[in-house]
Amino acid sequence: MELHQALTTTGAVREFTDEPVTDGQIRAILDVARFAPSGGNRQAWRTVVVKDPELRRRLRDLYLVGWYEYLAMAAAGLVPWAPLTDRTAEAEAVTMAAAMRPADGNPGGMAEQLDRVPALILLLADLRRLAAVDRDLDRYTMVGGASIYPFAWNILLAGRDQGLGGVVTTMLCRQEAAVLEAVGAPDGWALAAAIALGHPAGTPASRLRRAAVDEFTSVDRFDGAPLGS
Numbered sequence: 001m002e003l004h005q006a007l008t009t010t011g012a013v014r015e016f017t018d019e020p021v022t023d024g025q026i027r028a029i030l031d032v033a034r035f036a037p038s039g040g041n042r043q044a045w046r047t048v049v050v051k052d053p054e055l056r057r058r059l060r061d062l063y064l065v066g067w068y069e070y071l072a073m074a075a076a077g078l079v080p081w082a083p084l085t086d087r088t089a090e091a092e093a094v095t096m097a098a099a100m101r102p103a104d105g106n107p108g109g110m111a112e113q114l115d116r117v118p119a120l121i122l123l124l125a126d127l128r129r130l131a132a133v134d135r136d137l138d139r140y141t142m143v144g145g146a147s148i149y150p151f152a153w154n155i156l157l158a159g160r161d162q163g164l165g166g167v168v169t170t171m172l173c174r175q176e177a178a179v180l181e182a183v184g185a186p187d188g189w190a191l192a193a194a195i196a197l198g199h200p201a202g203t204p205a206s207r208l209r210r211a212a213v214d215e216f217t218s219v220d221r222f223d224g225a226p227l228g229s
Contacts, residue, residue: 001160001161006157006160006161007157008207008208009160009204009205009206009207009208010156010157010160010204010208011204011205011208012166012167012168013165013166013167013198013200013204014109014110014167014196015109015110015200015201015202016117016118016165016196016198016199016200016201017198017199017200017201018118019118019198019199020118021118021119021164021197021198021199023049025119025162025164026049026119026121026197028158028162029155029158029159029162029164029197030047030155030158032154032157032158032161033151033154033155033157033158034151034154035154036150036151036153036154037147037150038147038148038150038151039130039131039146039147040131042129042130042131042147043151044125044126044128044129044130044147044148045123045124045125045126045148045151045192046123046124046126046189047121047122047123047124048121048122048124048183049119049120049121050120050121050122050183053115055182055183056114056115056116056120057115058182059114059115059120059172059179059182059194060111060112060113060114060115062172062175062178062179063111063114063169063171063172063175063194064111064112065174065175066171066172066173066174066175067100067111067171068097068098068100068101069094069097069174070171071097071100072093072094072095072096072097072099072100073090073093073094075093075096075100076089076092076093076096078090078093083139083140110167110196111171114194114196117196117197117198118197118198118199119166119196119197119198120194120195120196120197121155121194121195121196121197122172122179122183122191122193122194122195123148123151123152123168123191123192123193123194123195124180124185124189124190124191124192125144125147125148125189125190125191125192126188126189127144127188127189127190128188130144130147130148131143131144131147132144145192148192149168149192149193152168152192152193152195153168155168155195155197156168156195159197160204163199164197164198164199164200165197165198165199165200165204166195166196166197166198167195167196168193168194168195169193169194169195169196170192170193170194171194172191172193172194173191173192173193176190176191179191213227214226214227
């Protein structure tokens with residue numbers, strides 16, 4: 001696939017056919033994704049391919065705890081778990097999480113069927129090998145993710161090249177301790193994401209919708225002039 005097309009059409013895919021994703025496909029995807037950049041080329045990641053049905057069901061149940069809280073906060077007009085937010089309004093919204101569950105007879109979406117996605121990969125990060133230069137700032141830290149999430153994005157791009165679709169989701173991080181225990185991760189590791197892959201149930205978008213460059217780019221100052229063409 002031509003690079004420009006891949007970059008402008010690789011969106012989140014959450015609905016898959018029943019066609020399996022083979023170990024060979026996953027290995028090939030990871031073999032390409034491993035060339036992602038990382039701080040100091042330390043490659044501080046590890047992937048766990050989850051196959052065991054019981055473990056998959058356990059992860060699904062853990063996922064749903066945060067998922068219904070997410071839906072409740074979004075329904076209240078909040079950005080779920082935003083670093084800067086109205087914590088009181090957030091807490092009030094979370095009390096409605098149980099109401100977000102699908103009605104009887106409704107199978108729900110990917111969250112409710114996480115145990116059935118064709119391929120499920122957990123992405124872990126070694127906290128001893130991340131150069132998180134914003135670690136000591138008096139705000140939410142995010143810089144360490146720059147050494148992990150390019151690898152996650154490469155997984156989606158490499159999957160797309162094989163005709164697969166997928167999504168990077170961080171919802172299981174709400175239950176990080178339980179997830180790490182479930183997969184036997186040692187101390188010092190964090191859960192960065194879960195990645196679902198499969199054959200898309202629908203036709204991929206011909207072009208994704210995103211904000212125009214002028215909406216997020218300025219020259220010299222935050223309120224500076226737009227970048228010229």
